[in-house]
Amino acid sequence: MTEFFxxxxxRLLPVAYHPKATQIEFRSNGWVRSHxxxxxxxxxxxLSFLRQxxxxxxxxxxxxxxxxxxxxxxxWYQYVTVIDSFVSDxxxxxxxxxxxxxxxxxxxxxxxxxxxxxxxFPYGTAGKELWRRISPGxxxxxxxxxxxxxxxxxxxxxxxxxxxxxxxxxxxxxxMSVRLDSFGCDFIRLMTEYAAGVDMTGRDRLLADxxxxxxxxxxxxxxxxxxxxxxxxxxxxxxxxxxxxxxGLGLQQCVDRLRELVDHHERAYIAARDEMLNxxxxxxxxxxxxxxxxxxxxxxxxxxxxxxxxxxxxxxVWDGSTSGWISLTAPVTRFRARPHTDTGTESxxxxxxxxxxxxx
Amino acid sequence: MTEFFxxxxxRLLPVAYHPKATQIEFRSNGWVRSHxxxxxxxxxxxLSFLRQxxxxxxxxxxxxxxxxxxxxxxxWYQYVTVIDSFVSDxxxxxxxxxxxxxxxxxxxxxxxxxxxxxxxFPYGTAGKELWRRISPGxxxxxxxxxxxxxxxxxxxxxxxxxxxxxxxxxxxxxxMSVRLDSFGCDFIRLMTEYAAGVDMTGRDRLLADxxxxxxxxxxxxxxxxxxxxxxxxxxxxxxxxxxxxxxGLGLQQCVDRLRELVDHHERAYIAARDEMLNxxxxxxxxxxxxxxxxxxxxxxxxxxxxxxxxxxxxxxVWDGSTSGWISLTAPVTRFRARPHTDTGTESxxxxxxxxxxxxx
Numbered sequence: 001m002t003e004f005f006x007x008x009x010x011r012l013l014p015v016a017y018h019p020k021a022t023q024i025e026f027r028s029n030g031w032v033r034s035h036x037x038x039x040x041x042x043x044x045x046x047l048s049f050l051r052q053x054x055x056x057x058x059x060x061x062x063x064x065x066x067x068x069x070x071x072x073x074x075x076w077y078q079y080v081t082v083i084d085s086f087v088s089d090x091x092x093x094x095x096x097x098x099x100x101x102x103x104x105x106x107x108x109x110x111x112x113x114x115x116x117x118x119x120x121f122p123y124g125t126a127g128k129e130l131w132r133r134i135s136p137g138x139x140x141x142x143x144x145x146x147x148x149x150x151x152x153x154x155x156x157x158x159x160x161x162x163x164x165x166x167x168x169x170x171x172x173x174x175x176m177s178v179r180l181d182s183f184g185c186d187f188i189r190l191m192t193e194y195a196a197g198v199d200m201t202g203r204d205r206l207l208a209d210x211x212x213x214x215x216x217x218x219x220x221x222x223x224x225x226x227x228x229x230x231x232x233x234x235x236x237x238x239x240x241x242x243x244x245x246x247x248g249l250g251l252q253q254c255v256d257r258l259r260e261l262v263d264h265h266e267r268a269y270i271a272a273r274d275e276m277l278n279x280x281x282x283x284x285x286x287x288x289x290x291x292x293x294x295x296x297x298x299x300x301x302x303x304x305x306x307x308x309x310x311x312x313x314x315x316x317v318w319d320g321s322t323s324g325w326i327s328l329t330a331p332v333t334r335f336r337a338r339p340h341t342d343t344g345t346e347s348x349x350x351x352x353x354x355x356x357x358x359x360x
Numbered sequence: 361m362t363e364f365f366x367x368x369x370x371r372l373l374p375v376a377y378h379p380k381a382t383q384i385e386f387r388s389n390g391w392v393r394s395h396x397x398x399x400x401x402x403x404x405x406x407l408s409f410l411r412q413x414x415x416x417x418x419x420x421x422x423x424x425x426x427x428x429x430x431x432x433x434x435x436w437y438q439y440v441t442v443i444d445s446f447v448s449d450x451x452x453x454x455x456x457x458x459x460x461x462x463x464x465x466x467x468x469x470x471x472x473x474x475x476x477x478x479x480x481f482p483y484g485t486a487g488k489e490l491w492r493r494i495s496p497g498x499x500x501x502x503x504x505x506x507x508x509x510x511x512x513x514x515x516x517x518x519x520x521x522x523x524x525x526x527x528x529x530x531x532x533x534x535x536m537s538v539r540l541d542s543f544g545c546d547f548i549r550l551m552t553e554y555a556a557g558v559d560m561t562g563r564d565r566l567l568a569d570x571x572x573x574x575x576x577x578x579x580x581x582x583x584x585x586x587x588x589x590x591x592x593x594x595x596x597x598x599x600x601x602x603x604x605x606x607x608g609l610g611l612q613q614c615v616d617r618l619r620e621l622v623d624h625h626e627r628a629y630i631a632a633r634d635e636m637l638n639x640x641x642x643x644x645x646x647x648x649x650x651x652x653x654x655x656x657x658x659x660x661x662x663x664x665x666x667x668x669x670x671x672x673x674x675x676x677v678w679d680g681s682t683s684g685w686i687s688l689t690a691p692v693t694r695f696r697a698r699p700h701t702d703t704g705t706e707s708x709x710x711x712x713x714x715x716x717x718x719x720x
Contacts, residue, residue, distance in 0.1 A: 029679040043694060
């Protein structure tokens with residue numbers, strides 16, 4: 001079985017694009033070219049990355065902030081997505097755990113450094129350039145947390161490389177725990193605070209349930225919508241592979257189970273958020289702004305994951321489809337109303353829905 | 361010589377994206393798939409068209425209108441761009457003048473028809489679907505003009521096909537006159553009125569200078585930025601080819617001359633517009649709204665022409681560059697700071713500029 005039916009996800013949270021989303025994406029592409037081009041083997045690899053439209057992840061997850069902060073967030077997410085791409089690439093960072101460790105140590109050294117670092121190390125110089133723009137908008141507590149968040153992300157990347165090179169598939173809770181790091185959950189929280197102009201340092205216990213379900217929802221949506229790519233790249237650290245290889249589910253069972261998990265965590269997030277809003281701290285402007293930010297983070301992240309050629313193949317163009325039969329092996333995904341292998345008998349699945357284009 | 365230096369254009373007019381530009385583009389892509397997919401030979405050709413990002417032409421040229429009108433305009437421009445693509449394709453509509461004439465007559469019949477027309481003729485059914493959405497926003501005068509505008513566009517397309525099949529290059533004024541039709545200037549004006557919610561019927565004499573320079577500016581920018589594509593497709597109806605093959609200019613001379621023409625018409629447009637604004641009708645809200653619409657039309661059209669893979673090659677991703685050395689033969693354009701063939705000696709041209717990404 002290399003084909004599955006992607007059901008509609010609940011999508012109960014708001015989806016908004018920053019009003020300057022398109023311009024921010026183009027400008028952010030310019031930043032990637034000017035600061036990170038040397039990380040790519042050649043121009044074609046750089047363009048292939050830019051075609052993934054990663055510059056929209058920022059505008060979709062912080063649509064409410066001012067243009068400059070949205071651009072800074074967009075550039076940050078492009079930066080870590082470049083790193084993530086090479087972690088998944090066995091001809092690059094993913095080839096060698098020790099090599100990746102060394103490079104990540106250099107990034108952290110540059111991050112902590114006082115203007116030192118090699119000028120010919122683009123991950124270092126680009127990171128510092130971003131940091132110069134972002135750090136003035138953070139409190140000293142947040143600045144300290146940021147270094148830890150970057151370190152956690154890079155540590156998660158190393159763990160992913162190790163599991164892949166040793167052909168291990170983790171169990172469910174190990175996977176979730178590594179994914180919290182490698183998905184960048186700590187800096188995702190910081191980016192949300194930065195965009196909302198609030199400081200949630202010290203609020204971990206208060207926000208524990210909200211965060212747990214927010215992050216598990218996002219990781220599960222990601223692992224569902226990126227399964228075609230992760231499957232092709234033989235990545236181990238994905239809930240989809242855990243369910244199939246550790247828990248023995250078939251492909252469609254796995255997809256249906258992921259959908260249930262998304263549904264569960266999304267509703268649990270909303271319940272935890274509403275409990276906070278109605279509780280003792282629910283009138284605080286900073287708490288409300290942050291929770292609104294998390295809503296958009298969840299809604300925007302899923303939207304990005306539908307639209308990106310990163311997950312659906314270089315050359316893919318989104319047409320608004322969010323459900324349909326998907327092949328794991330087609331070079332470019334098409335959301336089909338019927339399975340490709342359908343021989344004409346009626347499918348037991350519902351017809352894929354396509355959004356109405358004629359609402360007027 | 362297959363390489364030229366693209367100089368900065370004046371770009372004196374405002375550039376704005378509709379605040380919902382990204383969503384409109386995705387929804388419009390869905391409309392193209394659901395209504396026009398059968399016009400394409402296969403899925404790959406459809407995706408190749410969608411990768412050109414033609415759905416942004418509407419949001420860039422009518423950024424000030426409401427979301428539904430902007431979507432309708434976006435779909436309209438996608439529709440005529442599909443037709444234009446096949447006119448330039450010698451394996452499709454461009455193969456045969458009589459065949460194109462017949463098909464265009466069918467489109468016009470469907471357009472004038474009262475619900476008749478073949479259901480298996482997507483150009484007809486898609487056109488009618490658009491018309492159902494757009495016509496309620498037009499006056500009876502504008503509805504009459506719209507039919508004429510569509511007819512003029514299709515007539516211009518036929519003339520372009522004839523010149524290409526007979527290997528003729530027109531003179532400058534013939535080219536400009538055909539381009540007024542084939543560029544769709546009449547419906548571009550109507551789309552601007554529609555988006556601004558005004559009716560300029562009967563104002564032709566009043567607006568003569570404004571229109572002349574607006575349209576000549578747009579055609580000249582288009583012929584400059586699309587030259588790589590038109591050159592490859594051997595299209596005859598472009599000012600670039602006229603200057604080279606009829607007037608004997610070299611490639612770089614031609615580009616420099618086109619830049620001068622853009623500069624001339626852009627400044628002449630602004631002068632004519634300002635004269636109107638300061639004149640007897642300059643206080644009228646409808647005139648002011650329409651002129652504001654033309655400003656955005658000019659500014660947005662050029663922006664689109666920088667960003668589209670239609671002109672710079674399938675796989676191109678815009679990074680905000682608006683100047684640099686460009687190859688006519690590279691499959692995907694890269695704006696280079698120095699000519700590709702540079703042997704290390706200093707260029708006599710200025711360095712290409714790249715927009716600053718670090719304004720904070």
